[in-house]
Amino acid sequence: MSTHLDITLTVNGERVTRRIEARRHLIDLLRLDLGLMGSHAGCEHGFCGACTVRVDGAIVRGCLVLAASLDGAQVETIEGVSDSGEIRDLQEAFVARNAAQCGYCTPGMLLTAAELLKASPAPTREEIREHLSGNYCRCTGYHAIVDAVAAAAAKRNGGVVR
Amino acid sequence: MKAPPLSYVRAATLSEVFQLWRDAGPESRLLAGGQTLLATLAFRLSEPGTLIDISRLRELRGVTQAGSSAIRVGALTTHAELGRHELIRSHVPLLAEAVPLIAHPAIRNRGTIGGSLAFADPAAELPACCVALDATIIARNAADERRIPAAQFFTGLYATALRPYELIAAVEFPIAKAGERATILELARRSGDYAMAGLAAKVRLAGTTLVEPQLVFFGLGERPAVAERAMAVISGQQVLASTIAAAQAALDADLDPPADQHGSPQTKRHLARVLLARALKRLAGTEDARAA
Numbered sequence: 001m002s003t004h005l006d007i008t009l010t011v012n013g014e015r016v017t018r019r020i021e022a023r024r025h026l027i028d029l030l031r032l033d034l035g036l037m038g039s040h041a042g043c044e045h046g047f048c049g050a051c052t053v054r055v056d057g058a059i060v061r062g063c064l065v066l067a068a069s070l071d072g073a074q075v076e077t078i079e080g081v082s083d084s085g086e087i088r089d090l091q092e093a094f095v096a097r098n099a100a101q102c103g104y105c106t107p108g109m110l111l112t113a114a115e116l117l118k119a120s121p122a123p124t125r126e127e128i129r130e131h132l133s134g135n136y137c138r139c140t141g142y143h144a145i146v147d148a149v150a151a152a153a154a155k156r157n158g159g160v161v162r
Numbered sequence: 163m164k165a166p167p168l169s170y171v172r173a174a175t176l177s178e179v180f181q182l183w184r185d186a187g188p189e190s191r192l193l194a195g196g197q198t199l200l201a202t203l204a205f206r207l208s209e210p211g212t213l214i215d216i217s218r219l220r221e222l223r224g225v226t227q228a229g230s231s232a233i234r235v236g237a238l239t240t241h242a243e244l245g246r247h248e249l250i251r252s253h254v255p256l257l258a259e260a261v262p263l264i265a266h267p268a269i270r271n272r273g274t275i276g277g278s279l280a281f282a283d284p285a286a287e288l289p290a291c292c293v294a295l296d297a298t299i300i301a302r303n304a305a306d307e308r309r310i311p312a313a314q315f316f317t318g319l320y321a322t323a324l325r326p327y328e329l330i331a332a333v334e335f336p337i338a339k340a341g342e343r344a345t346i347l348e349l350a351r352r353s354g355d356y357a358m359a360g361l362a363a364k365v366r367l368a369g370t371t372l373v374e375p376q377l378v379f380f381g382l383g384e385r386p387a388v389a390e391r392a393m394a395v396i397s398g399q400q401v402l403a404s405t406i407a408a409a410q411a412a413l414d415a416d417l418d419p420p421a422d423q424h425g426s427p428q429t430k431r432h433l434a435r436v437l438l439a440r441a442l443k444r445l446a447g448t449e450d451a452r453a454a
Contacts, residue, residue, distance in 0.1 A: 001169045001170075001171040001182070001185070001186065001212055002169055002170070002171075003167060003168065003169050003170075005170065021167070022167075022168055022169055022170035022213070023164065023165040023166065023167055023168050023170075023203075025165070025200070028164075043163070044163035044164070044204050045163060045201040045204040045205060046197065046200070046201045046204075046269065049266065049268065052268050055272075058242070058271040058272075059267060059268040059271060060268050060271055060272050061197075061268050061269060061272075063200070063204070064196055064197050064200045064201060064269070064272070065196065065200070065272065066170065066193070066196065066200065066213070066215075068170040068215075069170075069172070069193065069196070069215050069217060071172075112267065112268065115267065116267075129353075130262070130353055131267055133266055133352060133353040133354050134265065134266020134267065134268060134269065134354055135266075
């Protein structure tokens with residue numbers, strides 16, 4: 001039982017070990033300890049979705065996960081999936097449709113949309129809206145974001161738009 | 163918006179949980195998915211001192227058939243796992259229907275059924291589902307296990323029948339019988355937010371007659387509210403306009419919703435009536451529930 005502890009985890013394929021405060025959440029670990037500024041801290045109580053990252057392959061709210069609980073975990077951030085090229089088409093669609101304005105919500109939106117397209121390759125606009133419902137955007141009014149996700153899905157399906 | 167200073171310890175086995183818990187004292191909290199607990203810590207609504215991480219305990223995982231008539235869901239089953247599990251989809255379909263209403267995908271990937279029930283938020287879906295389905299909460303302490311009917315589990319606002327140093331190990335749901343139908347409906351400002359008002363309903367259909375109906379409202383009081391009078395009104399009836407109207411009128415005596423950030427008691431009573439009409443039509447399969 002301690003207020004500080006040592007953890008080792010994999011972040012974007014790289015093994016990292018840090019001594020952290022027990023109360024530290026994953027986003028502060030990524031941003032403050034590891035310098036990965038692509039994951040954003042918004043509301044810090046699970047409401048806004050700006051801090052969405054992947055843990056062991058599934059998206060989570062980074063502010064609702066204690067870093068201390070992640071010893072041995074695999075974490076992926078927007079930096080990792082950008083470098084790997086995994087979501088390049090989604091990112092290009094976001095640019096083409098002007099779906100990123102201030103950009104604060106964008107990393108979370110992209111990772112959430114990527115999970116949707118993996119589980120459901122041809123989502124309807126309603127399904128896209130539903131899946132992104134936990135991610136706030138204060139600039140775009142969402143239409144451009146839904147357009148971008150729909151366009152990326154359509155491109156993956158050989159141009160079929162639902 | 164940062165959690166207060168705290169200590170953290172991860173339990174490797176269930177018996178170790180109880181030892182660590184005693185050592186840390188009654189103010190300490192168990193950490194499962196953390197999707198509610200960590201938000202309350204960020205708000206400094208609680209200062210538990212120590213968090214005991216139970217999230218890796220195999221003993222509390224898994225969805226299995228328990229005998230011929232029940233499905234046992236381990237307390238650490240996440241909402242996402244619940245929604246896609248074949249045993250749940252075939253035998254306890256109300257739970258699978260409820261999952262998309264619970265928060266958002268990233269939260270469903272981590273939040274657990276045990277955590278939701280232990281926290282007992284009056285606007286949460288799973289407590290109401292457990293009451294509507296007559297589920298049994300399986301509680302464990304260091305010495306033994308006891309079975310608590312869901313109807314007796316939720317004792318008040320964020321309050322349960324769990325005793326000090328007792329945790330939820332699993333939940334058992336009766337397998338849906340032939341002719342049984344269930345549905346869950348809610349009204350929320352944003353899809354996935356806590357409901358302004360919600361209803362988990364179950365009934366057996368004998369032809370078109372409603373038998374043994376269960377109507378459990380959530381977000382309308384301190385705990386899941388069983389609408390006994392409305393249930394009595396619709397029992398043995400068909401879903402006709404007159405049945406719906408009589409059941410809606412009976413809700414006045416069943417529910418006593420306090421005002422909250424979503425509206426006045428009158429608003430909440432109105433929402434309950436709307437949900438009841440939609441649910442009855444959906445259960446009867448008479449028309450598109452959205453048209454109500």
